Amino acid sequence: MIETRSDVTVECLGQWGGDLDIARAAWISLGHDADQSADEPRIRGLLGYLMKHRHGSPFEHGILSLGIEAPIFVAREWMRHRIASYNEMSGRYTRLLPVFWLPDADRGLVNAGTSARPRLERGTDDQRRTANDALKAAYTGAWDAYQTMLAAGVANEVARAALPVGVYTAFRVTTNPRSLMNFLSLRVQDASAAYPTYPQAEIDGAARSVEAIFAQYWPLTHAAFVAEGRVAP
Amino acid sequence: MIETRSDVTVECLGQWGGDLDIARAAWISLGHDADQSADEPRIRGLLGYLMKHRHGSPFEHGILSLGIEAPIFVAREWMRHRIASYNEMSGRYTRLLPVFWLPDADRGLVNAGTSARPRLERGTDDQRRTANDALKAAYTGAWDAYQTMLAAGVANEVARAALPVGVYTAFRVTTNPRSLMNFLSLRVQDASAAYPTYPQAEIDGAARSVEAIFAQYWPLTHAAFVAEGRVAP
Amino acid sequence: MIETRSDVTVECLGQWGGDLDIARAAWISLGHDADQSADEPRIRGLLGYLMKHRHGSPFEHGILSLGIEAPIFVAREWMRHRIASYNEMSGRYTRLLPVFWLPDADRGLVNAGTSARPRLERGTDDQRRTANDALKAAYTGAWDAYQTMLAAGVANEVARAALPVGVYTAFRVTTNPRSLMNFLSLRVQDASAAYPTYPQAEIDGAARSVEAIFAQYWPLTHAAFVAEGRVAP
Amino acid sequence: MIETRSDVTVECLGQWGGDLDIARAAWISLGHDADQSADEPRIRGLLGYLMKHRHGSPFEHGILSLGIEAPIFVAREWMRHRIASYNEMSGRYTRLLPVFWLPDADRGLVNAGTSARPRLERGTDDQRRTANDALKAAYTGAWDAYQTMLAAGVANEVARAALPVGVYTAFRVTTNPRSLMNFLSLRVQDASAAYPTYPQAEIDGAARSVEAIFAQYWPLTHAAFVAEGRVAP
Numbered sequence: 032m033i034e035t036r037s038d039v040t041v042e043c044l045g046q047w048g049g050d051l052d053i054a055r056a057a058w059i060s061l062g063h064d065a066d067q068s069a070d071e072p073r074i075r076g077l078l079g080y081l082m083k084h085r086h087g088s089p090f091e092h093g094i095l096s097l098g099i100e101a102p103i104f105v106a107r108e109w110m111r112h113r114i115a116s117y118n119e120m121s122g123r124y125t126r127l128l129p130v131f132w133l134p135d136a137d138r139g140l141v142n143a144g145t146s147a148r149p150r151l152e153r154g155t156d157d158q159r160r161t162a163n164d165a166l167k168a169a170y171t172g173a174w175d176a177y178q179t180m181l182a183a184g185v186a187n188e189v190a191r192a193a194l195p196v197g198v199y200t201a202f203r204v205t206t207n208p209r210s211l212m213n214f215l216s217l218r219v220q221d222a223s224a225a226y227p228t229y230p231q232a233e234i235d236g237a238a239r240s241v242e243a244i245f246a247q248y249w250p251l252t253h254a255a256f257v258a259e260g261r262v263a264p
Numbered sequence: 265m266i267e268t269r270s271d272v273t274v275e276c277l278g279q280w281g282g283d284l285d286i287a288r289a290a291w292i293s294l295g296h297d298a299d300q301s302a303d304e305p306r307i308r309g310l311l312g313y314l315m316k317h318r319h320g321s322p323f324e325h326g327i328l329s330l331g332i333e334a335p336i337f338v339a340r341e342w343m344r345h346r347i348a349s350y351n352e353m354s355g356r357y358t359r360l361l362p363v364f365w366l367p368d369a370d371r372g373l374v375n376a377g378t379s380a381r382p383r384l385e386r387g388t389d390d391q392r393r394t395a396n397d398a399l400k401a402a403y404t405g406a407w408d409a410y411q412t413m414l415a416a417g418v419a420n421e422v423a424r425a426a427l428p429v430g431v432y433t434a435f436r437v438t439t440n441p442r443s444l445m446n447f448l449s450l451r452v453q454d455a456s457a458a459y460p461t462y463p464q465a466e467i468d469g470a471a472r473s474v475e476a477i478f479a480q481y482w483p484l485t486h487a488a489f490v491a492e493g494r495v496a497p
Numbered sequence: 498m499i500e501t502r503s504d505v506t507v508e509c510l511g512q513w514g515g516d517l518d519i520a521r522a523a524w525i526s527l528g529h530d531a532d533q534s535a536d537e538p539r540i541r542g543l544l545g546y547l548m549k550h551r552h553g554s555p556f557e558h559g560i561l562s563l564g565i566e567a568p569i570f571v572a573r574e575w576m577r578h579r580i581a582s583y584n585e586m587s588g589r590y591t592r593l594l595p596v597f598w599l600p601d602a603d604r605g606l607v608n609a610g611t612s613a614r615p616r617l618e619r620g621t622d623d624q625r626r627t628a629n630d631a632l633k634a635a636y637t638g639a640w641d642a643y644q645t646m647l648a649a650g651v652a653n654e655v656a657r658a659a660l661p662v663g664v665y666t667a668f669r670v671t672t673n674p675r676s677l678m679n680f681l682s683l684r685v686q687d688a689s690a691a692y693p694t695y696p697q698a699e700i701d702g703a704a705r706s707v708e709a710i711f712a713q714y715w716p717l718t719h720a721a722f723v724a725e726g727r728v729a730p
Numbered sequence: 731m732i733e734t735r736s737d738v739t740v741e742c743l744g745q746w747g748g749d750l751d752i753a754r755a756a757w758i759s760l761g762h763d764a765d766q767s768a769d770e771p772r773i774r775g776l777l778g779y780l781m782k783h784r785h786g787s788p789f790e791h792g793i794l795s796l797g798i799e800a801p802i803f804v805a806r807e808w809m810r811h812r813i814a815s816y817n818e819m820s821g822r823y824t825r826l827l828p829v830f831w832l833p834d835a836d837r838g839l840v841n842a843g844t845s846a847r848p849r850l851e852r853g854t855d856d857q858r859r860t861a862n863d864a865l866k867a868a869y870t871g872a873w874d875a876y877q878t879m880l881a882a883g884v885a886n887e888v889a890r891a892a893l894p895v896g897v898y899t900a901f902r903v904t905t906n907p908r909s910l911m912n913f914l915s916l917r918v919q920d921a922s923a924a925y926p927t928y929p930q931a932e933i934d935g936a937a938r939s940v941e942a943i944f945a946q947y948w949p950l951t952h953a954a955f956v957a958e959g960r961v962a963p
Contacts, residue, residue: 192430280513663891
């Protein structure tokens with residue numbers, strides 16, 4: 032039997048650095064003249080200045096390492112962000128689990144916008160039923176085919192071709208605050224953004240979880256990012 | 265009705281640079297003293313020296329731009345190579361086509377090795393029939409579900425969750441000779457390689473097509489790469 | 498005797514790609530539906546749209562390879578741009594030439610602004626004479642020391658420590674249009690820029706030469722970059 | 731008066747991750763099947779396997795942030811390593827200090843090898859005296875010129891052109907273990923290396939300091955790196 036879920040989970044597996052480390056990296060440009068004391072208003076002012084003027088390099092001195100569980104279609108979008116380190120569950124080395132994505136009750140299913148600027152609406156109950164039923168049928172059929180092949184001794188790498196991009200995978204991503212802000216600028220839809228973006232709901236939700244972790248460890252950097260229209264420096 | 269194929273196509277869409285450009289980039293380290301004349305034995309000697317001693321940076325001055333048609337499971341492996349530029353057919357902006365991967369008659373289906381060092385064998389006729397039938401059944405079911413959802417007005421981005429990683433996608437990849445050699449060192453299995461690698465057959469085949477194009481435009485660089493055990497500089 | 502100059506030279510050594518290649522890379526996201534015909538208004542519209550919405554990846558499919566002659570202080574700023582390939586004249590493998598940078602007659606010498614937002618003014622004739630004389634004296638002394646050490650058999654790599662960052666070097670840089678636009682957004686001061694920048698005059702001048710070459714090969718991309726406030730996508 | 735020194739200092743300013751984090755990143759490829767317990771022989775075996783087979787990506791999940799004081803000629807070599815984050819003391823925002831590099835008593839001054847494979851020998855007492863005297867003379871002259879210009883109101887960015895690449899700068903570098911190993915493979919000369927390298931003594935010394943810090947935080951990774959001939963995975 033297959034299992035379904037709708038969430039993307041984001042777990043913090045490691046972290047180093049904070050607002051002060053970013054400030055210190057920036058202060059080194061002033062060399063011996065820099066007073067590197069940790070006075071919050073001063074750090075806040077500096078980080079705001081760096082963000083506003085797109086002095087991005089100091090924001091690289093930090094790291095966040097995350098564990099993600101998501102459908103393959105989300106992993107595919109995520110891994111297009113190249114300034115990051117990834118390792119993912121392998122469909123060659125191991126067998127995938129029968130866990131598949133279904134839209135949850137609040138997820139818009141019908142695009143009332145354009146392809147470039149999608150605006151997803153709930154859809155009718157019939158449409159929701161159709162989607163749920165069709166996805167479950169495809170997932171069940173794929174899982175049966177996968178199991179049949181594996182039982183017959185077919186290699187993992189061949190059998191997995193049957194599995195849908197809605198199947199869950201697990202991966203680890205490690206990156207720095209600057210690259211994180213670029214990710215957030217593109218993957219979180221926010222009315223206050225200087226550059227609107229139209230991410231798919233699933234990566235948008237995951238990116239919001241990432242943003243909450245980011246805001247916790249780098250509160251002043253995050254505040255400056257928001258204040259400057261969510262433009263990555 | 266669905267269509268099946270087994271190949272990965274690699275088309276050269278653009279190219280700049282050659283062995284001489286790499287040599288010239290290296291010669292600049294000698295500044296005004298360098299005689300930059302295009303004498304083949306001299307270029308050959310220089311490129312061999314650079315390759316042997318892992319002076320990699322001169323090999324970045326060039327570009328190859330390729331168009332690829334491949335199943336998603338190949339695209340996923342390919343795009344893990346981050347020093348390259350990619351654009352891919354979108355399952356949100358457009359609808360995918362009913363074209364799916366099947367193993368061809370020569371493709372090993374049964375792993376007689378380990379997961380880390382797979383050795384794929386032909387398998388029995390029964391196993392081959394099982395794989396073909398199961399894949400086709402999964403593909404057909406997935407395509408039916410996809411079509412049903414789209415016909416009901418469900419958004420592309422939701423309906424695509426049903427599609428398998430065996431469905432074909434199209435993407436463009438542009439990169440330089442140094443990054444290309446790293447790709448080849450990991451994605452072509454070759455008995456002469458200093459570091460053995462165990463790529464899946466489909467990306468191995470595609471990488472061989474890439475290597476043929478690479479060897480055509482950078483023959484001396486390619487010869488040096490092979491002579492030095494296929495270690496990317 | 499030493500020689501002095503004030504310019505930074507930028508020579509185009511190789512190039513591939515144009516506006517149409519960028520458009521084609523973008524169109525692949527539409528897969529089979531895309532009409533890839535080279536209709537200028539259509540390309541112009543697409544590139545403007547991509548630029549405005551910061552869809553940056555299609556702008557990576559192209560290459561420009563440049564030869565630069567510049568003082569070391571310019572090379573140092575340039576090579577902080579990491580998404581590019583570099584090779585430079587080596588002070589270990591070869592000996593540098595007695596060519597040094599002097600401000601030309603129009604170059605502001607006195608900072609009437611702040612360190613973060615410098616505004617360089619001409620300065621008095623006395624100040625200009627002081628700068629010229631002091632630089633020449635330092636250069637001459639450094640060159641004498643360099644020659645003395647080399648004549649005594651001291652290794653290049655030790656003797657070069659005497660040479661100033663005002664000495665000329667030569668390097669080659671190869672990169673793609675997206676990275677180029679990032680370079681231009683930071684290294685050309687322009688009143689129309691959405692994000693003001695305060696580059697040193699010498700790299701600003703070199704970047705303007707780069708921009709002219711860029712605009713020649715990618716006219717529509719360049720126009721879109723300018724129209725969108727010189728923000729790299 | 732000028733001050734001279736011969737050392738390059740390397741200070742650890744921040745760190746996250748260890749051998750176990752690298753192992754865990756690798757184990758995720760096995761998904762749910764992986765036992766991620768921290769058993770040292772098992773981690774050691776895994777890291778050795780990854781290193782031997784050049785599975786490099788797991789080695790990216792970690793960070794080391796270092797503060798460096800070095801002559802500009804060392805900073806120039808260091809910053810050619812692009813998979814790292816840098817901030818450096820600015821000769822525009824601040825004034826440099828009168829601290830300059832001199833070879834110490836053990837530093838070879840005369841190249842008895844070739845330019846590509848230098849072998850530095852001590853040199854005669856005369857040669858050592860010549861080098862010391864010439865460098866000091868050049869440094870003193872450069873510093874005088876710099877001070878004269880600054881006193882006359884000439885901008886930092888112009889006056890600094892007089893300063894030699896032997897002057898000390900300060901910078902911060904943050905990177906991951908994989909990129910660190912690449913740096914070590916090229917910047918530490920070691921008889922056991924599979925690929926010999928010929929770094930200048932000053933960056934070689936600094937890289938050895940980096941290696942000691944690296945070995946302290948990632949002892950099993952470092953041991954595997956050494957065991958596999960110092961080839962970065």
